[in-house]
Amino acid sequence: MPIRHGKNWVMDRRMFFVAAALAPFALARSGKAEQLPQSGAEWFTNVEVKTQDGRTLRFYDDVMKGKILLINFFYTDCDAICPLMTENLARVQELLGHRVGDEIRMVSISLQPEHDTPEVLAAYAETYGAGPGWMFLTGKKDDIELLRHRLGFVDIDPIVDADPEQHVGTVRIANEPMHRWAMTPALLNPAALVRAVNRVIPRFT
Amino acid sequence: MMTSWKDKLALTAQRNRQEIVKAKLDRREMMRLGLLTAGGTLIAKAGLSSRAYGQAAPTLTDPDATLGRVPASPPIRPWIQPMPRLVVKTPVNPQDMDHGCPDGTTPIDGATKRIPHQYFSYTPPTDGGPVGTYGPSPANPTYNFAPQKFYELEMEECYIKVHPDYAATRFFAFDGVVPGPLIKAKYGEPVLVRYKNKLPSVKIPQDFGIAEMTTHLHNGHTPSESDGNPVNYFNSIKDPNPVNPFGFKDQHYPNVYAGFRDPQYGPAGNPNEALCSLWYHDHHLDFTAQNVYKGMFGCYNLFDSLDSGDGTGLRLPHGAYDIPIFFHDALFDRNCQTVFDLFNLDGILGDRFLANGAIQPYLNVQRCRYRFRIYAPGPSRWWEWSLWDGTNFLPFWQISTDGNLLPNAVQVTSVRLAVAERVDIIVDFSKIKANRIYFVNRAEQVNGRGPTGKTLSPGTPVLQVNIGGAVSDDSADPAVGAVGNVGMKLRDLPDMDFTALQAKAAKLPSRVWRFERGSGGWMVNGKFFDENVVNASIPMGSEEVWVIQNPGGSWRHPVHIHYEEHRMLTRNGAAVKPATQLNGAIDYSRRDVINLQTNDETRVFMRFRDMKGRYVMHCHNVVHEDHAMMIRWDIV
Numbered sequence: 071m072p073i074r075h076g077k078n079w080v081m082d083r084r085m086f087f088v089a090a091a092l093a094p095f096a097l098a099r100s101g102k103a104e105q106l107p108q109s110g111a112e113w114f115t116n117v118e119v120k121t122q123d124g125r126t127l128r129f130y131d132d133v134m135k136g137k138i139l140l141i142n143f144f145y146t147d148c149d150a151i152c153p154l155m156t157e158n159l160a161r162v163q164e165l166l167g168h169r170v171g172d173e174i175r176m177v178s179i180s181l182q183p184e185h186d187t188p189e190v191l192a193a194y195a196e197t198y199g200a201g202p203g204w205m206f207l208t209g210k211k212d213d214i215e216l217l218r219h220r221l222g223f224v225d226i227d228p229i230v231d232a233d234p235e236q237h238v239g240t241v242r243i244a245n246e247p248m249h250r251w252a253m254t255p256a257l258l259n260p261a262a263l264v265r266a267v268n269r270v271i272p273r274f275t
Numbered sequence: 276m277m278t279s280w281k282d283k284l285a286l287t288a289q290r291n292r293q294e295i296v297k298a299k300l301d302r303r304e305m306m307r308l309g310l311l312t313a314g315g316t317l318i319a320k321a322g323l324s325s326r327a328y329g330q331a332a333p334t335l336t337d338p339d340a341t342l343g344r345v346p347a348s349p350p351i352r353p354w355i356q357p358m359p360r361l362v363v364k365t366p367v368n369p370q371d372m373d374h375g376c377p378d379g380t381t382p383i384d385g386a387t388k389r390i391p392h393q394y395f396s397y398t399p400p401t402d403g404g405p406v407g408t409y410g411p412s413p414a415n416p417t418y419n420f421a422p423q424k425f426y427e428l429e430m431e432e433c434y435i436k437v438h439p440d441y442a443a444t445r446f447f448a449f450d451g452v453v454p455g456p457l458i459k460a461k462y463g464e465p466v467l468v469r470y471k472n473k474l475p476s477v478k479i480p481q482d483f484g485i486a487e488m489t490t491h492l493h494n495g496h497t498p499s500e501s502d503g504n505p506v507n508y509f510n511s512i513k514d515p516n517p518v519n520p521f522g523f524k525d526q527h528y529p530n531v532y533a534g535f536r537d538p539q540y541g542p543a544g545n546p547n548e549a550l551c552s553l554w555y556h557d558h559h560l561d562f563t564a565q566n567v568y569k570g571m572f573g574c575y576n577l578f579d580s581l582d583s584g585d586g587t588g589l590r591l592p593h594g595a596y597d598i599p600i601f602f603h604d605a606l607f608d609r610n611c612q613t614v615f616d617l618f619n620l621d622g623i624l625g626d627r628f629l630a631n632g633a634i635q636p637y638l639n640v641q642r643c644r645y646r647f648r649i650y651a652p653g654p655s656r657w658w659e660w661s662l663w664d665g666t667n668f669l670p671f672w673q674i675s676t677d678g679n680l681l682p683n684a685v686q687v688t689s690v691r692l693a694v695a696e697r698v699d700i701i702v703d704f705s706k707i708k709a710n711r712i713y714f715v716n717r718a719e720q721v722n723g724r725g726p727t728g729k730t731l732s733p734g735t736p737v738l739q740v741n742i743g744g745a746v747s748d749d750s751a752d753p754a755v756g757a758v759g760n761v762g763m764k765l766r767d768l769p770d771m772d773f774t775a776l777q778a779k780a781a782k783l784p785s786r787v788w789r790f791e792r793g794s795g796g797w798m799v800n801g802k803f804f805d806e807n808v809v810n811a812s813i814p815m816g817s818e819e820v821w822v823i824q825n826p827g828g829s830w831r832h833p834v835h836i837h838y839e840e841h842r843m844l845t846r847n848g849a850a851v852k853p854a855t856q857l858n859g860a861i862d863y864s865r866r867d868v869i870n871l872q873t874n875d876e877t878r879v880f881m882r883f884r885d886m887k888g889r890y891v892m893h894c895h896n897v898v899h900e901d902h903a904m905m906i907r908w909d910i911v
Contacts, residue, residue: 108616108617108618151794220618221618222616222617222618222619222620223795224618226621226722226724227829236795237795238794238795239793239794239795239796240620240794240795240796240902247480248478248480248481249480249481249482249483250480250481250485251483251617251618252561252562252901253561253620253796253901253902254561254796254803254903255794255795255796255798255803255903256794257794257803258803258805258903259805259808261807262805262806262807262808265806266561269385269485269560269561272476272477272478272514
């Protein structure tokens with residue numbers, strides 16, 4: 071299903087919802103097995119994101135699919151926790167060594183995409199010595215908000231939720247093909263964070 | 276059969292939710308469309324949002340909740356299946372155990388190494404026979420806790436029908452039953468349980484959960500290597516490794532009262548420290564909520580001469596009249612499979628309520644006294660139980676907190692439980708006129724952070740009880756000799772002189788533990804759990820006061836301390852009072868869970884006795900635990 075944006079998108083959804091409400095028995099007839107999928111492109115979406123080196127990627131297919139992931143949110147203009155966190159993740163990157171890029175991908179998504187252009191992200195990544203397996207992503211504001219919700223960086227209190235600083239303290243650790251998800255604090259000491267990464271990866275013997 | 280208009284309405288709501296997921300409608304859009312209130316509640320579509328799990332509360336007039344609101348889980352007909360009784364586990368001979376008799380060692384640290392049990396040893400047979408001998412360990416030769424009863428529990432994938440209207444639901448479970456079997460143990464009779472991990476390989480993707488397990492006997496006085504420490508998870512037999520080729524772990528439960536090193540009590544310990552209603556559950560670091568919700572919990576009861584289980588001692592109802600009930604909640608998808616919201620850090624709620632693994636069952640009883648052991652395995656649901664006859668909330672007797680007998684039975688009309696708490700009650704059906712009553716949950720809870728604090732009337736009926744004919748009853752009547760709401764004497768507390776305990780506590784060293792939200796996760800004292808950081812290193816034999824705080828916000832935390840029971844001294848500055856419920860719970864008792872309300876500060880008296888090793892304290896809203904609200908403390 072193509073993704074559309076702007077006014078038409080909202081209208082489409084509204085019309086869809088009315089239509090769904092008017093057709094209460096459609097599903098019972100279809101008999102189709104449906105689940106609440108928290109996996110794949112359906113959940114994580116293929117919204118377009120841009121990397122610090124200017125490449126345009128589809129989020130699920132090109133960023134997530136088949137990977138061991140560390141995903142966090144940040145923004146370059148955040149001067150409270152973000153610098154500490156990014157520094158901490160840089161140490162995690164060092165500890166993981168060549169595994170970042172080979173089997174593991176680090177993904178940092180900007181909460182202020184309109185400000186954090188690929189150029190800004192490139193400078194930020196360079197500041198923290200981000201290697202090739204560490205993506206800094208930006209995109210359309212609505213798309214990034216959607217990703218934030220899908221990845222569970224949300225607060226049930228809308229006032230708290232509106233504060234970007236509330237969403238920058240944690241790292242999602244995922245084994246995407248295994249559908250295995252954990253979360254650790256971004257400021258956890260780097261060795262413990264690496265152990266958390268290792269726990270989502272089955273040990274082969 | 277799904278034919279009624281209510282069923283169709285339910286399916287429509289499910290479809291709507293699916294379509295919204297597909298259409299990638301985000302929260303802001305939903306607010307714009309008027310589907311969400313500012314408070315985040317879904318309007319008239321309770322099934323739509325992962326944040327709204329559990330809002331469709333059944334009522335007595337609408338027991339499957341399809342009238343008032345649309346549930347996310349498929350509809351059911353309540354009260355058409357009996358409540359399952361727990362399977363009672365029978366012991367085996369050690370020589371008959373899979374992969375041989377226990378050799379005195381056990382794997383720890385993710386099954387990367389193997390160490391000897393601290394409190395028993397194994398000597399292989401010299402004559403080539405099948406089994407050697409078990410005795411005291413060289414490290415602790417004074418105490419002979421050599422196992423006398425041996426059990427095997429298999430962790431396996433299984434399919435269980437939680438309701439006749441549902442297709443079978445896939446679980447990970449002990450012995451293929453949810454809840455897992457009941458182990459009936461006795462003080463003075465040490466037990467060894469071999470947990471055999473026969474789950475699918477950890478390399479096989481799962482919707483949620485992880486097939487490595489570490490089982491915690493909550494709240495056993497258990498040696499560290501058998502305590503189910505979060506890092507002591509071990510592999511399935513399908514993922515053999517050199518340390519643990521057959522994928523099992525032997526756990527040793529000495530079944531000894533706390534205080535056994537104190538000369539005042541001798542090697543059997545202090546009988547006033549007896550525990551009775553324990554349970555076991557998975558405790559895997561980062562994955563506890565997922566694994567417990569997937570079915571990894573079961574029951575363990577301990578008996579002694581007072582609480583004998585055979586009609587002697589206190590003569591509490593026993594045998595068929597002693598019924599553990601695990602109440603938990605779950606959300607099911609259209610295929611009747613459990614749904615776990617991996618991206619919800621507040622806590623997971625379900626909209627279907629299960630008693631011993633069956634959705635809204637019935638229980639037939641006789642007109643006599645019963646003991647119910649009420650469990651709350653979570654992951655994030657609080658409960659306030661009352662007995663409702665359609666008109667009134669009926670009185671009953673509370674006899675325990677967290678599975679520890681109270682000094683006296685206390686007559687109440689409701690009991691409130693946070694996740695992991697236990698309450699034992701005695702219900703005297705001979706004094707109830709109605710022929711049918713309900714266990715109703717009256718705690719309102721709209722999200723995983725905790726109950727709103729509002730008590731509903733009558734609340735959600737979860738278990739229907741049909742009362743049959745009178746029978747002779749040899750159990751003691753808690754009402755005999757009652758003064759006011761205080762009934763029969765049960766078990767003394769270890770420190771009966773509360774004034775003296777308070778005076779002693781005032782002079783003890785104290786530690787402050789602040790359970791707070793921060794950096795998008797859940798913290799203790801501003802830090803997240805790191806299994807290699809020892810947050811408190813405590814010399815064996817010490818006594819301390821721990822100050823447990825919840826500095827605010829809209830959440831509550833059931834704080835669980837492993838290994839030792841505690842006594843609450845004060846809650847918010849006021850000394851706790853005997854035989855008195857506060858927030859629906861009795862604080863004047865021995866506890867292993869501190870139910871921290873919003874903005875609470877409690878002071879608890881702790882002893883650290885008997886055994887050395889690593890233990891933890893954590894929030895037992897296990898979603899919070901998995902998001903790092905835990906500390907490690909060691910006895911050294």
